[in-house]
Amino acid sequence: MLQHDTLFIGGEWVAPAGTGTIDVISPHTEEIVGRVPDGTPADMDRAVAAAREAFDNGPWPRMSMAERAVVVGRLAEIYASRQAELADVITLEMGSPITFSQLAQAPQPLGMLQYFAGLGATFPEEEERPGTFGPVTIRREPVGVVAAIVPWNVPQFVIMTKLAPALVAGCTVVIKPAPETPLDSYLLAEMIREAGIPAGVVNIVAAGREAGEHLVSHPGIDKVAFTGSTAAGRRIAAICGEQLKRCTLELGGKSAAIILDDCDLPSAMGFLSIASLMNNGQACVAQTRILASRHRYDEVVQAVADMVTSQAVGDPADPATGIGPLVAKRQQDRVEGYIRAGLDEGAKAVIGGLDRPFDRGWYVAPTVFAGATNDMRIAREEIFGPVLTVIPYEDEGDAIRIANDSDYGLSGTVWTADADHGVDVARQVRTGTYGVNMMNTMDPNTPFGGYKSSGLGRELGPEGLSAYLEYKSIARLG
Incomplete structure (x- = not known):
């Protein structure tokens, strides 16, 4: 078992203020595989x-x-x-298939570090502009102390969308990992x-909701960078709005894949197996609404069903596994609740349903x-699970209308x-990222974020660095 009894604060491993602990439970075996201190508000203060x-002084x-x-x-x-060590640990703590951990969970955060290191080498901290009364210096300065609050589904990836640009900008950071993945x-x-x-530039305190809200509300925090549910994002936005505190919110999604009639289905299904089911369906960008014309509807339904059944369900540490367990029992119950709701509302489960694949582990049947x-x-x-819904459309205009008919x-x-x-x-589709015959996989060089209830602000790219900068105009005469 991986056990830690300290927190990383001020460049040192320090004893926590409280005695509570977080048990990290394997989604595959339901056994405890790790234990860390449960951070308290006092730990967040420190x-x-x-x-x-x-x-202020470093x-x-x-x-x-x-x-x-x-x-x-x-x-x-x-x-x-x-990278290999990180991939193994993430698979252990949250059930991501090891192939996905090796291809995305560890390499993509590395790519962000490399990108922002390169961007920072040439990014202008000051520029001169002509002003009405004389020259003006436009200066870019770090926003200050950042609270980075991250979810459990892609923990290192989401940390780096915040930490890498914040560090290059000159900010200092308090990271709060999710209790499921510390x-x-x-x-x-x-x-x-x-x-x-x-010392003190990066501090890491795993904790639950109470300590997290204390961190968001803390007067010493200048900016909050959050990735997680839309409900939690609304609460954070309210706190930041009351305090006029900067915030970046990357929230939920309900993305639509539009299958046009001229599409080559076998080719599309090869990509959609990743775009729709990556990380056991636990991805905010997952393409979970599949829109198909009535002309090819039955054909698309069969192709999607075949694609899903081709994914082996099982031990996430097995390289042959395509779909592993969900992160927690509550998530298993939540996803099965949606499957039940779909059946109750009259949809037909072509594959999957409420029969669990295994007696042990937080698995659901891909549906x-x-x-x-x-x-x-x-x-x-x-x-937020391996559940896909195939929806018919009348024509291309109707497909675009359905894609846009979403809170996300x-x-x-x-x-x-x-x-x-x-x-x-x-x-014509109102989303922050889009792919044509591919999945837009959050390229470090391009802005990532959403419209509507999918969030506020952008991460990655030069825009992601700018989110950690304040802009100062210095005008002068003579």
């Missing part, structure tokens, strides 16, 4: 104080961005050497120390619904033999 001291914000980029590049080199953050803390990042309409709960609410606007795809026409479709 972490914020360390980050505040490092920002060297990190006073280095040039290019100098900080060199240190972030050094962290990336260390991170690269520990183990990988201890590996990150070791790497931060090895990279020589100054494909047909005969569904876009007003059903299974089409409107984020399920995070991602989407269109599948067609005419890629240029696919881009025309993409322009």
